[in-house]
Amino acid sequence: MIKKKKAIFFTFIAVAIMAIAILIFTPQADVSLEKDTQSIRAKISAVNGYVDDLQSQYFETVLRALAYDSVLSLALYENSTGSFLGNFDSAFSEVILTGKINGIDIDSVTGKKIMSNNTLADWNKRISGTAKDALNVNTTIIINNVSAFQTTPWNIDAMLDVNLTVTSDVAEWRARKTIRTAFSIEGLPDPYSLVNTKSTSSYANTIKKSTVNFNQWNIGNVRESLRNSTHIYWQDSNAPSFLMRFTNTISSSGCCGIESFVNPNKLTPSDQKESYIDYLFWSHRFKDDCTQLYNVNGLWDEFSFFKLDFDDVAKYNLTQTASKTC
Amino acid sequence: MPIKPAKIKDFRGPENLKNFLGKRGYFFILDAVLATLVIAIGAILISSSYINIPKSTQVGLLSDGLMNFLSGTKIKDFNNQYAGIGGELWNQGMITDSENTLLQQAGQFYAENNLDVADKFIENASIGIIPQQFRYEVWIDGVVIYPKIKTSEHLASRNNTEILLTSKKITFGIMNKTTGELWGPYKAEVFVWQK
Numbered sequence: 385m386i387k388k389k390k391a392i393f394f395t396f397i398a399v400a401i402m403a404i405a406i407l408i409f410t411p412q413a414d415v416s417l418e419k420d421t422q423s424i425r426a427k428i429s430a431v432n433g434y435v436d437d438l439q440s441q442y443f444e445t446v447l448r449a450l451a452y453d454s455v456l457s458l459a460l461y462e463n464s465t466g467s468f469l470g471n472f473d474s475a476f477s478e479v480i481l482t483g484k485i486n487g488i489d490i491d492s493v494t495g496k497k498i499m500s501n502n503t504l505a506d507w508n509k510r511i512s513g514t515a516k517d518a519l520n521v522n523t524t525i526i527i528n529n530v531s532a533f534q535t536t537p538w539n540i541d542a543m544l545d546v547n548l549t550v551t552s553d554v555a556e557w558r559a560r561k562t563i564r565t566a567f568s569i570e571g572l573p574d575p576y577s578l579v580n581t582k583s584t585s586s587y588a589n590t591i592k593k594s595t596v597n598f599n600q601w602n603i604g605n606v607r608e609s610l611r612n613s614t615h616i617y618w619q620d621s622n623a624p625s626f627l628m629r630f631t632n633t634i635s636s637s638g639c640c641g642i643e644s645f646v647n648p649n650k651l652t653p654s655d656q657k658e659s660y661i662d663y664l665f666w667s668h669r670f671k672d673d674c675t676q677l678y679n680v681n682g683l684w685d686e687f688s689f690f691k692l693d694f695d696d697v698a699k700y701n702l703t704q705t706a707s708k709t710c
Numbered sequence: 711m712p713i714k715p716a717k718i719k720d721f722r723g724p725e726n727l728k729n730f731l732g733k734r735g736y737f738f739i740l741d742a743v744l745a746t747l748v749i750a751i752g753a754i755l756i757s758s759s760y761i762n763i764p765k766s767t768q769v770g771l772l773s774d775g776l777m778n779f780l781s782g783t784k785i786k787d788f789n790n791q792y793a794g795i796g797g798e799l800w801n802q803g804m805i806t807d808s809e810n811t812l813l814q815q816a817g818q819f820y821a822e823n824n825l826d827v828a829d830k831f832i833e834n835a836s837i838g839i840i841p842q843q844f845r846y847e848v849w850i851d852g853v854v855i856y857p858k859i860k861t862s863e864h865l866a867s868r869n870n871t872e873i874l875l876t877s878k879k880i881t882f883g884i885m886n887k888t889t890g891e892l893w894g895p896y897k898a899e900v901f902v903w904q905k
Contacts, residue, residue: 391737391738391741392737392740394741395737395740395741395744398741398744398745398748399744399745399748402745402748402749402752403748405752406748406751406752406755426770426774430878430879433879434879434880437880441882442882442895445882445883445884445890445892446892448890449884449889449890449891449892450890452889452890453889453890456889507892510894510895511880511882511895514880514894514895514896514897515880517897518878518879518880518897518898518899519878519880567890571888
């Protein structure tokens with residue numbers, strides 16, 4: 385009987401072997417492995433793109449925007465308090481990181497909503513939250529240092545030193561990065577004139593770059609500059625840079641000194657024994673020393689009592705329309 | 711006790727062979743049928759799994775492709791009568807920064823609450839990118855930017871599809887270049903599926 389049924393056993397064995405072979409060699413196994421590899425590769429690629437974007441774009445964009453806002457806030461802070469900053473670097477760092485100055489919310493002093501929810505810490509928190517939501521990664525950003533300085537007269541450079549760690553379930557990225565960016569000072573209020581003219585509300589002086597070349601100055605261009613309150617850059621001048629104006633540091637900047645004419649029509653009294661170049665005027669370099677001052681008579685029809693010291697009369701090519709004050 | 715040798719059936723001879731075939735033939739036939747069935751099932755399984763793979767791969771490639779196109783193409787490099795430089799939106803002053811990528815520009819429209827413009831912008835920007843047998847959506851910050859108005863066919867297709875894949879990216883940008891006012895960061899998502 386057993387012998388008679390032998391063939392069906394062979395059949396069952398053949399079926400079992402075929403089933404095992406199909407299970408082993410079915411492409412499903414390869415495909416799922418490939419799928420896993422592909423999904424890990426896709427995830428790493430997506431997080432890698434995010435880390436690249438963070439380092440190459442996000443930090444720079446945020447730094448540029450917040451550095452601008454911080455500098456603007458500091459200028460408005462000086463306008464509100466009527467006094468200069470003791471140390472620009474520490475004030476800038478505190479404002480951009482925390483939105484505070486000397487522990488006080490700077491927006492509450494200036495009355496402008498600029499730094500509220502707009503600090504480096506806020507924006508780092510924002511990108512970390514979005515990355516967690518979009519890519520399921522943990523982002524840790526540690527700020528080592530942030531600073532602002534000038535290397536050119538019309539721009540402020542901002543620098544940020546950060547440690548970045550991005551952790552996902554498949555890999556971890558670590559980097560220390562120094563981000564540098566620059567923004568124009570044009571349109572920002574001049575802190576030096578803000579503090580010095582606090583009592584004169586009409587004297588609003590924002591930074592406006594003069595387009596006159598150094599060898600093209602004459603009475604017409606000086607008149608236009610007075611009308612438009614433009615700022616002028618002279619190579620190797622004795623003027624302070626924009627950032628030095630925050631701390632009333634009136635000395636030669638070396639790289640970035642800028643100056644502007646003081647409009648006598650916006651002053652009370654208009655007639656003062658000073659050279660009407662802003663940093664000379666408010667530092668009283670020629671106060672009551674009328675022997676070194678010259679009336680620029682050619683401008684007195686519109687800007688009465690406008691005076692300059694000898695060096696500046698020569699520099700602005702006004703010798704023919706100037707006469708000694710005394 | 712001596713062991714008797716087993717009797718071996720002798721099928722030799724025309725009569726015996728006829729007998730053998732008559733009794734055992736059905737086993738061989740059954741064996742062949744079963745083997746054929748097994749091979750056929752195996753072949754079907756293998757071929758069906760091969761058919762499934764390209765489907766998901768294609769959808770994945772399309773979602774990644776659309777996202778990469780939107781996030782990697784700048785306005786200045788995009789020749790389009792509606793969304794490119796000198797196009798309708800440019801002339802209306804709706805687009806001012808040619809360095810923005812298409813995704814950033816869509817994000818900026820969202821940040822400015824110009825959702826209608828964002829919808830039309832994405833529609834124009836993605837013409838020809840996704841084949842007609844596929845449907846797609848673009849989301850920013852959890853809000854559907856395109857298509858703003860979903861047809862019933864669109865919704866049914868999305869609900870009934872076998873494979874729907876997404877591609878994600880983070881987008882951000884500058885609202886005002888002078889002040890550096892920022893928008894974002896937003897999660898941007900592209901969903902693609904077969905109709």
